[in-house]
Amino acid sequence: MVQLNVNSINYIMFKIGNIKVKTPLFLAPMAGITDTTFRSLCKKMGAEIVYTEFVSANGIIRENKKTLDMMKFSEEERPIGVQIFGDDAEILGHSAKIIKDRFSPDLIDINFGCPVPKITNKGAGSGAMKNMTLMIKMAENVIKNAENIPVTVKMRAGWSQDKIISKKAGIELEKIGIKAITLHPRTSNQKFTGRADWSLIRELKDSVQIPIIGNGDIQKPEDYQKMIHETNCDAVMIARSALGNPWIFKQIKSIIYKNKYDEISLENRVRLCNEHYMLLKKDKSEQHCLNLTKKHYSWYLKNFPNASFWRIKFMKSHSLDEIEENLKDLNAEYGINI
Ligand SMILES: Cc1cc2nc3c(=O)[nH]c(=O)nc-3n(C[C@H](O)[C@H](O)[C@H](O)COP(=O)(O)O)c2cc1C
Structure with missing residues (x-):
């Protein structure tokens, strides 16, 4: 705080x-x-x-x-x-x-x-x-x-x-x-x-x-x-x-x-990654959702240990399936239940 x-x-x-x-x-x-x-x-x-x-x-x-x-x-x-x-x-x-x-x-x-x-x-x-x-x-x-x-x-x-x-x-x-x-x-x-x-x-x-x-x-x-x-x-x-x-x-x-x-907790950061992705998925075409998810994640996934590892993983995703696989791993790593 x-x-x-x-x-x-x-x-x-x-x-x-x-x-x-x-x-x-x-x-x-x-x-x-x-x-x-x-x-x-x-x-x-x-x-x-x-x-x-x-x-x-x-x-x-x-x-x-x-x-x-x-x-x-x-x-x-x-x-x-x-x-x-x-x-x-x-x-x-x-x-x-x-x-x-x-x-x-x-x-x-x-x-x-x-x-x-x-x-x-x-x-x-x-x-x-x-x-x-x-x-x-x-x-x-x-x-x-x-x-x-x-x-x-x-x-x-x-x-x-x-x-x-x-x-x-x-x-x-x-x-x-x-x-x-x-x-x-x-x-x-x-x-x-x-x-x-x-x-x-x-x-x-x-x-x-x-x-x-x-x-x-x-x-x-x-x-x-x-x-x-x-x-x-x-x-x-x-x-x-x-x-x-x-x-x-x-x-x-x-x-x-x-x-x-309050400073932003890592848990809240990961939760917002999930929420932002779900909202984009509802609103955009698959390709647009993929591009925007990568864009926003390049900003969310910063300033915590291992952030660059996760950022690179998401940047290399070629489909929403890959994004969702990576999100599952990210959630598991930080103990987030969605
Ligand atoms: C990626 C990006 C897109 C922007 N697009 C617009 C825009 O569509 N209309 C606008 O008035 N200003 C636009 N701006 C300028 C911002 O609204 C703002 O005036 C500028 O970034 C300075 O504020 P900041 O120091 O809080 O970033 C854009 C800025 C950025 C970084």
Whole structure:
């Protein structure tokens, strides 16, 4: 158990539109990761608001089945945000209408943060940070079509170090009716290098009235308090530290409400491997389940004696039968009855 000496405890009620959550703790959108299975597990562990991975507005209006499937969620996942990306205001607006009519999520979030060239080349993702007029037009059209669903934005600090625009963009986005902004304060050029500059979250928070969700480099449970203290942000969003570690949400809540948290036991780690696999098996095709099981196990099976032995065993599996054989062995080794 880790006992902390934290002076002020945050019991903050967080609100976006009509959505209220007791602890302002979000699971970030992550492409290829935040599917219904992972979101449900994180929710169970204490994430209060979760997001789909980013979904192409073009794919939505073309009614591409794979794209539409990415937006399916269960009622237990609410409150949930569907995140969209695109480079055309009309198409983004049209996609927001389809999302509202068919899926009715609690939030629609616009991605102005993705740094991948394939996305930014035409002005989607963080490419929008190079053209604020287009960014505002796109956001306006989404707001108009989303009607009563609150629209939020997730963005980076700017395109490059000499073009930091998070404060200016935040002020403009608030004016047109964006209901909250998540800031990952790296530039697009930085991708994931260097450090997230939390002072930019503070600057944005001081410049607008709408809720600001801080994101970037929460590496351990204690960082939640640190980010709130340093930036005064209204909520904290976590991405990479939840990979193979959905317990981080539980640990953060434990700090907030009890000033201490438990380390993850090996038994719980193995139990979650079983649960995650069973959920994937129910939801995905055989090949997709195999790929995702390997991906998530490469994160779960770490930081305990013999972890690499088990990781390699699972990585070499070619079928779900092999995964299940290996799981049986793993359970037997650690005395887990499923
Ligand atoms: C594998 C991966 C996929 C991501 N996909 C998305 C995405 O679909 N939409 C988005 O807004 N951000 C995406 N991000 C960025 C994260 O949401 C987050 O902003 C970033 O990782 C910084 O937070 P962290 O330090 O907690 O990881 C992704 C990040 C990773 C590592």
